[in-house]
Amino acid sequence: MGAAVEVGGLTKRFGERTAVADVSFSVARGEVFGFLGPNGAGKTTTVRILGTLIAPTSGSVVVAGIPLSRANEGEIRRRISIMPEAPGLYRRLTVAENLQFFARLYGLPGREARIGRALDAVRLRDRADDACGSLSKGLRQRVALARALLSDPEVMFLDEPTSGLDPVAAHEVHGLIRTLRERGVTVFLTTHRLDEAERLCDRIAIMNTSLQTVGRPDELRRTLFSRSLEVTTAAPLADPGRVFTALPAVESWRSNGPAAEASAGYLLAVTDPVLAAPGVTRALVMAGADVLSVTESRHTLEDVYLELVEDREGES
Numbered sequence: 001m002g003a004a005v006e007v008g009g010l011t012k013r014f015g016e017r018t019a020v021a022d023v024s025f026s027v028a029r030g031e032v033f034g035f036l037g038p039n040g041a042g043k044t045t046t047v048r049i050l051g052t053l054i055a056p057t058s059g060s061v062v063v064a065g066i067p068l069s070r071a072n073e074g075e076i077r078r079r080i081s082i083m084p085e086a087p088g089l090y091r092r093l094t095v096a097e098n099l100q101f102f103a104r105l106y107g108l109p110g111r112e113a114r115i116g117r118a119l120d121a122v123r124l125r126d127r128a129d130d131a132c133g134s135l136s137k138g139l140r141q142r143v144a145l146a147r148a149l150l151s152d153p154e155v156m157f158l159d160e161p162t163s164g165l166d167p168v169a170a171h172e173v174h175g176l177i178r179t180l181r182e183r184g185v186t187v188f189l190t191t192h193r194l195d196e197a198e199r200l201c202d203r204i205a206i207m208n209t210s211l212q213t214v215g216r217p218d219e220l221r222r223t224l225f226s227r228s229l230e231v232t233t234a235a236p237l238a239d240p241g242r243v244f245t246a247l248p249a250v251e252s253w254r255s256n257g258p259a260a261e262a263s264a265g266y267l268l269a270v271t272d273p274v275l276a277a278p279g280v281t282r283a284l285v286m287a288g289a290d291v292l293s294v295t296e297s298r299h300t301l302e303d304v305y306l307e308l309v310e311d312r313e314g315e316s
């Protein structure tokens with residue numbers, strides 16, 4: 001089986017403005033793929049192209065195994081669904097009525113059974129007869145997700161599914177995305193929330209008109225930042241340079257600011273934190289230091305994102 005989404009040299013121009021420039025990536029089937037980037041980075045434009053809503057200026061696109069072309073649009077649409085940021089539900093209709101309306105609009109067979117399954121998937125069966133307008137934002141988002149599930153899509157495009165939700169409602173949506181993964185649905189997740197991307201996504205792409213990077217979150221952290229150890233001692237070392245430069249595993253070091261009052265922190269660049277840590281600890285003890293901690297320094301996905309996006313903004 002081929003990839004769920006395959007994009008090659010994708011470019012989209014609106015008049016003079018290039019919204020997406022020569023972007024290539026692929027998404028494996030069953031993968032949760034995070035699509036990140038600052039405002040105006042071309043994320044929605046890319047999703048609209050992949051969802052057959054607008055045509056690319058150039059480049060090749062395959063969605064759910066089908067090459068994108070005018071003739072194939074209908075075939076692709078039958079296999080995907082898009083959950084836009086604004087749920088777009090009829091507020092005066094009940095949850096069930098909304099789902100019935102969209103199931104009919106999509107021309108889906110076996111409507112009642114589908115609606116039942118979709119309501120179960122988002123745990124909303126008991127609210128089926130409530131008017132959508134009376135639901136909280138989080139519950140409406142769940143109805144939108146149920147609507148997107150009606151067609152049993154192979155690939156789902158979720159645009160900011162947790163935008164404006166409180167932490168509990170967002171947590172629920174995260175749970176639903178995990179359920180989708182368990183069912184083998186490919187999830188293409190556009191988000192501004194780096195914590196969300198880090199927790200949910202198998203791989204992440206960072207866009208800023210062109211593709212800045214793509215990879216597993218831990219991979220991105222590792223390739224972008226040199227590995228280091230964070231050392232905290234109960235009091236400043238008398239001669240830290242003498243302690244650290246004597247260690248072959250330590251490439252360089254600097255003070256890292258105290259973790260707490262009276263303690264002292266040091267950041268050591270090393271090739272392998274796990275191999276370097278015991279030697280560093282022994283050297284500190286030999287130097288008479290009270291060691292509070294020796295840990296691998298963890299860069300967050302936010303560090304990666306800011307490094308890539310700010311660099312780019314600096315250039316422009």
Ligand SMILES: Nc1ncnc2c1ncn2[C@@H]1O[C@H](COP(=O)(O)OP(=O)(O)OP(=O)(O)O)[C@@H](O)[C@H]1O
Nearest residue numbers: 014017018019037038039040041042043044045046
């Ligand atoms: N229909 C359009 N006509 C002209 N310009 C457009 C159109 N749609 C998008 N753009 C421009 O293309 C660029 C990318 O927009 P896009 O909406 O894809 O960004 P985004 O990454 O989704 O941003 P956000 O995070 O703010 O939603 C922007 O400069 C935008 O103004």
